Amino acid sequence: MQDISEEAVEDSLPSRKRVATGDGISAGSGSPFRDSSPPSSPRRSIARPTSGQFDSTSDTDNFQRNMFDTPGKPPTGKRQLWQEGQAGLSKASFNDPSNFATIAAQKARAQQNNPKNRKPFQPPPPSFQSPRSQVAPNIPPPSTSQPSQHPSILDDYEIVLQPETRPISQEQLVAEVKGIYAGLVMVEAKCIEVDNKQATLAQADPGAQPKLNNEQWQALIALHRTLLHEHHDFFLASQHPSASAALRRLASKYAMPARMWRHGIHSFLELLRHRLPASLDHMLAFIYLAYSMMALLYETVPAFEDTWIECLGDLGRYRMAIEDDDIRDREVWTGVARHWYSKASNSAPTTGRLYHHLAILARPNALQQLFYYAKSLCVVIPFTSARESILTLFDPVLNADNHQGLYRLPPLDTSFVKAHGLLFTNKNMEKFEPTVKEFLGLLDNQIGRVTRKFMEQGYHIAIANCVALLGFASKDNVLMKAIASSDVEMAGSPSDHTPQSLSFTNSQRLSNGTIKIVLQRIGDPNVLPFIHVTLVFMLYMSRHPGVMGLLQAEFPWTLLATMLNTLHASYGPTNWVEDEGFPKAEKDDVRPFPEDFAMHGLLWTDRYFPEGFLANEKIDEEEKYHELPSMTAERKERILWIGRRISNRGHGLVFDGKRFSAPGTGLQLEPPERSLTYASATTAGEIWSPSAEDIESDAEEDLPAGLAANHSPHD
Known part of the structure; x- marks a missing residue:
């Protein structure tokens, strides 16, 4: 509805006596009605009513004069609407006497309610098609007994359906x-x-x-x-x-x-x-x-x-x-x-700069820091400045003997970070062998102690070891040259005494030693993420015969075959292992593993994940790295599928449809005939404790010669 003009309001108002400035009115007031406004202190918004009935004009003037001139607190009473012909109101029907539009509207409603002044209802014109026209009746104008120079806008009442907008050119x-x-x-x-x-x-x-x-x-x-x-x-x-x-x-x-x-x-x-x-x-x-x-x-x-x-x-x-x-x-x-x-x-999973930022935020988790720093260097778009930033992680550990900025890290984390620091800097390599032995000596007890926490630690360790095998994505690395040239002779041999070959040999010793200890924990679901990451790395390297020539000679294929046969024995017919397509869950809501997100973007995960596999918008950022109980069975299937792909390429493994074997060892490995107590391992982290007869049987039948002496009671 349109606003009532000030002139129309003034015509409908009774004449009032001007209040002097000295009566409490601020001379600097910005109100257009400041001359007739009530005193600001004390402010009285409700007048004391007078006895008797109100007349349409004179009584209203008396009411206004009493309101402005007579101070005092109005009595409390029941709130009601006043109509002409009724007794005096116990309380005013308006709160602010300065609101003249309210007074004019009150008079208009009083005149409208008079039966003598009402007009018959007139339907809206046919051109007006507003859906609200049936609800809003045509409001009659005020009575003509009080002539006015301005026509009332109530006769032309219309509803604007939507504000008009003009397109911009x-x-x-x-x-x-x-x-x-x-x-x-x-x-x-x-x-x-x-x-x-x-x-x-x-x-x-x-x-x-x-x-x-x-x-x-x-x-x-x-x-x-x-x-x-x-x-x-x-x-x-x-x-x-x-x-x-x-x-x-x-x-x-x-x-x-x-x-x-x-x-x-x-x-x-x-x-x-x-x-x-x-x-x-x-x-x-x-x-x-x-x-x-x-x-x-x-x-x-x-x-x-x-x-x-x-x-x-x-x-x-x-x-x-x-x-x-x-x-x-x-x-x-x-x-x-x-x-x-x-x-x-x-x-942008291939942008190394983002993983460098995450590495800084990972403090004081040293394993996670090393994982992010390593990943920032080994993606399609590496962040080369991370080679300087990673020293902030290595230097305090390498200089711990001089008591310079020693981290308060667990012994396992300290030895693992120190081993990678020696590989990265290629200095003081005489300390490398004792450091690796210290790490491997602590690893088995660490897995048994932290249980489910090793799922995350496992893929962090596996990815860091794989990056170390690639020389932290250095162009001089033996494997990087072999991948680029697909020719092992051009890349060099690990038996050479060049610095690059020696660095590769040392990193291979660290990686394979870790894999051997992990693979011995048969039946432990907490080591499956580590095995998954390692096999994805080997699957990518199996595309390049020259690269596999550098890796397969020292890789523990026999232990891997034993682990795969153990996983294979827990299933019935496994025709899905023969499928070439990437194994997915039967349900529509595909949930990738936490290590899938950790591997995403790395050089060796190229063409591993199907398109759009990791782009699940239903998964929140906080839930990506949460392990679900159903993931253990799906992860076993994925590992068996990768093992079958590696065996198809003729490197290290052979699968005859029933069992895996390692060529060149003379062993046909079968899963141990015992039931594992891992029904609730994913939630409680329980570890199978074999008897002395089981350990002796494993040492004599399932394990290669020379390994039984190092077999742990937890394996």
């Missing part, structure tokens, strides 16, 4: 984008100038750089906030639904997301970081500002979703890094940054 959009970009460039140039000037002062003499006061910091924050808002306007205009394809490409053509992060956020954050702790409060304020802006862009500009996700992770990591007082806040922001980086790695 391409010319208007182009002009808008040009104008925004011109202002953006000016603000951006100023931000670059200020940030570079402050950075130059910090590099010249960090101790003598001038301190900025609060007003200067707030001015800098306002400048960068303006740049962020200009970028936001640019993205909204250039990515408008009505924008053409050429207009949408402008943001990518001019690298606007990268410029926004570099000049609008990152440079200023680095300036604030170098001024800590004096700039702590200002840095917190700007991080929250930038985070809210990135979250807004993530919701409104989905074309650059991957960039916004990574920027949100970076801001969360900045917030985590400067939190030293509250450990809970630090953990919260660590989880926030990890969430965004994990989400980004799903969209």
